[in-house]
Amino acid sequence: MKKVDVAIIGAGLAGIFTAYELITKSPDLNILLLEQGDPIAKRQCPILTGKIPSCIHCKPCAIMRGFGGAGAFSDGKFNFTTEFGGWLTDYLEPETVLALIDDVDKVNNQFGATNTVYSTATPEAEAIRLRAIAHDIHLLNARVKHLGTENNRKILERMYDWLDEHVELSCKTQVTEIIPMKEGKPIDHLNGVVPDAYELETSKGRVACDVLVAAPGRSGAEWFTDVCDKLHLPLINNQVDLGVRVELPAIVFKEITDVMYEAKLKYMTRQYSDIVRTFCMNPYGYVVTENTDGIITVNGHSFDDPALRSENTNFALLVSNRFTEPFREPYRYGKHIASLSNMLGGGVMMQRLGDLRDGRRTNAHRMSKSFVRPTLEATPGDLSLVLPKRHLDNIIEMLEVLDRLAPGTANADTLLYGVEVKFYSARLELTREFETGLKNFFAIGDGAGITRGLSQAGASGLHAARAILRRMNHGK
Ligand SMILES: Cc1cc2nc3c(=O)[nH]c(=O)nc-3n(C[C@H](O)[C@H](O)[C@H](O)COP(=O)(O)OP(=O)(O)OC[C@H]3O[C@@H](n4cnc5c(N)ncnc54)[C@H](O)[C@@H]3O)c2cc1C
Incomplete structure (x- = not known):
């Protein structure tokens, strides 16, 4: 059976930024990024290519699944704010979240993102805010970077090529089960037993890992809720x-x-x-x-x-x-x-x-x-x-x-x-490091119910990766 240091479920922004951070800071790590959908270059929605007028329920849906996740066909609006886009401030101070979002932006820039940022902190925006409030409409503060649908895809293609060289990227691989292990055996009843590893049942066979990061996004939320129910991990209504x-x-x-x-x-x-x-x-x-x-x-x-x-x-x-x-x-x-x-x-x-x-x-x-x-x-x-x-x-x-x-x-x-x-996915109970109730099992992004946008999804990946790196450097 294949054995890796860290397995990541889902190659949306949360999973991508986890893998990127882990491998840039610790190049010796053995990382497996598992994605149910296609590599980015193969993701084609037949509606967008003009082949058909309406949805024919492709499996998996190319819009929601595949390298790049749900954001691949988006126009890539990256928001620099804690006012929307997720609930990371329920776990971290707003300044920490903003710093993580800035770090996401730096990585995007390395892969070719634009430098243009729109802001609500300009005299023109203030004039609009004033007119809006006269009608009891409230303009939220934000800075936003718009990559554009076509550029967003190019950036993801570059990220794919880079990650493909540095980590093991397994697309078209669906994870079906998460099995907590102790001393080489599956734990039947957790009852306070602390796992020392995890095994994943996938459509391409079993994989073992020391650390598991689940980033299944909204499209994987129903599956993930079932998994968490089986593992008795408490979920909060969203x-x-x-x-x-x-x-x-x-x-x-x-x-x-x-x-x-x-x-x-x-x-x-x-x-x-x-x-x-x-x-x-x-x-x-x-x-x-x-x-x-x-x-x-x-x-x-x-x-x-x-x-x-x-x-x-x-x-x-x-x-x-x-x-x-x-x-x-x-x-x-x-x-x-x-x-x-x-x-x-x-x-x-x-x-x-x-x-x-x-x-x-x-x-x-x-x-x-x-x-x-x-x-x-x-x-x-x-x-x-x-x-x-x-x-x-x-x-x-x-x-x-x-x-x-x-x-x-x-x-x-x-x-x-x-x-x-x-x-919004049901939210898991998580620590400040986004670790679930099971040791070395982290859950991030939209699928964990803690984000709902590209910037915070990426930020959650960076934060979890840094927690994992700290832990690995100091022993598990
Ligand atoms: C059309 C559209 C436009 C959007 N536009 C914007 C925007 O402009 N700005 C913004 O901030 N947000 C936007 N969003 C939201 C944004 O895309 C999401 O918040 C973000 O993608 C969440 O990232 P994620 O990594 O948590 O999950 P996702 O991007 O959903 O990625 C999860 C990945 O996990 C994979 N997966 C799930 N289950 C399994 C499994 N069991 N085994 C293997 N793989 C699995 C899925 O195939 C998927 O690729 C948009 C969303 C859509 C759908």
């Missing part, structure tokens, strides 16, 4: 964010996106006192589908190259749901709502805001007269048959308030795609 992707002419948000690229805006609705927020703004971008465990949801991205831009801007409008006792499975709630749009629309559903307000479905005839041309081929339909009334009321109220900040937002032809769901 939230689900549900909403729509809004698409409108880029000129409507141009003043804002020219200044800060994307605006993270929060608003508390008058009707329900719920928080609605903008998320993942893509100037001149494209709306795309995303497949999470067979459920088709919506997302967006944009290119850096002006020649590849569309005439629209898109962004998500999300409402957060945290549930109280007895319900403990927000993940299932989000999946259920998303599956309704799949059932009615055969995938993603699209509606004009004017039709939604008037209580009628959007159909092909009404779409043919729309001034906004959709960038995603979605089924015209009626989102009020999919999203709960409370969510729709919240979304419509936010759009009308946003219209005062960016006139044109609440036009009848503004397109709403549903549904956008941000699933």
Whole structure:
């Protein structure tokens, strides 16, 4: 059986940055990076290559899985903030998290990232903040680096080549089981027994390791939750964010996106006192589908190259749901709502805001007269048959308030795609080093429920790697 010092499950940003840090600081380490999906060069979504119009449920989904993880087809917005993008500040001081994010950026720079950073700390951004607050809309502070979809991929390709030379990279390898070991034998009942190694059952055979890092991302979250249940590792309930992707002419948000690229805006609705927020703004971008465990949801991205831009801007409008006792499975709630749009629309559903307000479905005839041309081929339909009334009321109220900040937002032809769901994995109980209740078993990134963005996912990988290095240098 193959035996390594450190095995890492998942080659998303969390896993990649763990491997990078370990091998640059300790080149003698034997590291195995296991990834269920394809190498980056082979990742092709047939929708994006124009071969088919809608999702055919490829297994594994090239958008969510493969070297580079869920971020590979994103436009690579790296946020330098602790205000969103994860919960690392629940474990570490904000300054430590920001320093880790800066370190992620330095690594990205080595692989060719741009130096341009957009910021909300400029006089122009301050003027927008002031106008927003007059309407009770709150602009979050952030600096953001936009790599662009095409550059993001090139950077990941360079990282792949580099890591392929320095660690053992095993793509198309799915880990199915994690087996804690003691003195060469599997531990049947943990009951306080401290493992001294781990074995992994994979689609290519068994592997043993001294240290295990699980970074399975959102796409691996259901599998990982089952594994943790079996290992009696406590999971904390997390939230689900549900909403729509809004698409409108880029000129409507141009003043804002020219200044800060994307605006993270929060608003508390008058009707329900719920928080609605903008998320993942893509100037001149494209709306795309995303497949999470067979459920088709919506997302967006944009290119850096002006020649590849569309005439629209898109962004998500999300409402957060945290549930109280007895319900403990927000993940299932989000999946259920998303599956309704799949059932009615055969995938993603699209509606004009004017039709939604008037209580009628959007159909092909009404779409043919729309001034906004959709960038995603979605089924015209009626989102009020999919999203709960409370969510729709919240979304419509936010759009009308946003219209005062960016006139044109609440036009009848503004397109709403549903549904956008941000699933967050159940969160594991972790130490400040991101170690689980089992010795030398670390869990990081979106799959551990502690991050929800590229910067913090990478930062969690660096932090876990540094803890492992300290431990290895000082004996286990
Ligand atoms: C379309 C899209 C656009 C996005 N855009 C942005 C953005 O611009 N900015 C931003 O900050 N965030 C963005 N995000 C979110 C960001 O991509 C994630 O937060 C980030 O990728 C999380 O990194 P991760 O390493 O934790 O998990 P992931 O990137 O999900 O990687 C996990 C990897 O683990 C693998 N895996 C899972 N289970 C197993 C198993 N059992 N065996 C082997 N391998 C396994 C998966 O195949 C996957 O490749 C976007 C997400 C999507 C889907």
